[in-house]
Amino acid sequence: MIPPAREWSWQGPIVDHHIHLDKSGQGIEAAKAFKASGGTSMLLVHKPDFSSLPVDGEGYRAAYSSTLEMADYVRKKVDIDVGVILGPHPVAWDHQVDEMGIQAASEIHLEAVSIALEHVNERDAVGLGEVGRPHYAVSEERWRYANDLLLDVLKMAKEDDSAVQLHVEENAEETCRSIDEIRSKSGLDRKKTVRHYAPANLSDAFRSKLPCTVSVGRGSIAQIIDSWNEGAAYWGMETDYLDDPRRPGAVLGPRTVPRRTKEFCDEWIRLGKKEQILDELLHRVNRDWIESIYGWSPD
Numbered sequence: 001m002i003p004p005a006r007e008w009s010w011q012g013p014i015v016d017h018h019i020h021l022d023k024s025g026q027g028i029e030a031a032k033a034f035k036a037s038g039g040t041s042m043l044l045v046h047k048p049d050f051s052s053l054p055v056d057g058e059g060y061r062a063a064y065s066s067t068l069e070m071a072d073y074v075r076k077k078v079d080i081d082v083g084v085i086l087g088p089h090p091v092a093w094d095h096q097v098d099e100m101g102i103q104a105a106s107e108i109h110l111e112a113v114s115i116a117l118e119h120v121n122e123r124d125a126v127g128l129g130e131v132g133r134p135h136y137a138v139s140e141e142r143w144r145y146a147n148d149l150l151l152d153v154l155k156m157a158k159e160d161d162s163a164v165q166l167h168v169e170e171n172a173e174e175t176c177r178s179i180d181e182i183r184s185k186s187g188l189d190r191k192k193t194v195r196h197y198a199p200a201n202l203s204d205a206f207r208s209k210l211p212c213t214v215s216v217g218r219g220s221i222a223q224i225i226d227s228w229n230e231g232a233a234y235w236g237m238e239t240d241y242l243d244d245p246r247r248p249g250a251v252l253g254p255r256t257v258p259r260r261t262k263e264f265c266d267e268w269i270r271l272g273k274k275e276q277i278l279d280e281l282l283h284r285v286n287r288d289w290i291e292s293i294y295g296w297s298p299d
């Protein structure tokens, strides 16, 4: 008797590398949906409240606490592992420049970075983010300030040996080239400089060898498989789920990473590629690389 063809499936961890949860949105219900679809761990990124941005250190401490509380709540109620990423959003800085001027906005921004790094040092957060620069066009002067500020932020991360998740514009390979240049000036290890919301292009030339968390929208899997080569730098899958009650499901829904992981496996097997390489790759994406970037081991 010929045994039925065995379908290969991934039994290891499945991590969303960049997700937000909001207590006024779906909150832990979204985390439950993630787990029910096969997700095992998440990197929960601080979500700024643009309607009331903190204006001092105390305000930032309170805002970060609510993200840390959400993480605890998810660990207890949903029983999945959560690594927290804390930091002031670059768009928050841009808004605050309009309100309070460049100097005051930059001061509060750097104070917020230093409070986030305290949490990283205490290990109740695993990295700094999302920090970066506005993803839309701003005046030349403001762009220059944004880049100077980013250099200062990365220097601070370097000082504390913290990993960073970067929110940046999308301008093909020029974006990563320019980020890597700032990174290099700051002295921060390339391995710790993660570009978030990255397009599904893993070629070294496109991303200047920076670690990337790819936004795994429709069609991304074929592009990932196509552009990945075995020696390539670190990458992971993310949704950037916003948990915004006014825009449910934006950017991608909480079930997306587990679903795309399955799609990834099916597509890999369909192409006749080796199961062993797939197994090793998924171990790296969902465990080894996370450990080596953030010093955090997801369950």
Ligand SMILES: [Zn+2]
Pocket: 018, 020, 045, 130, 240
């Ligand atoms: Zn985000």
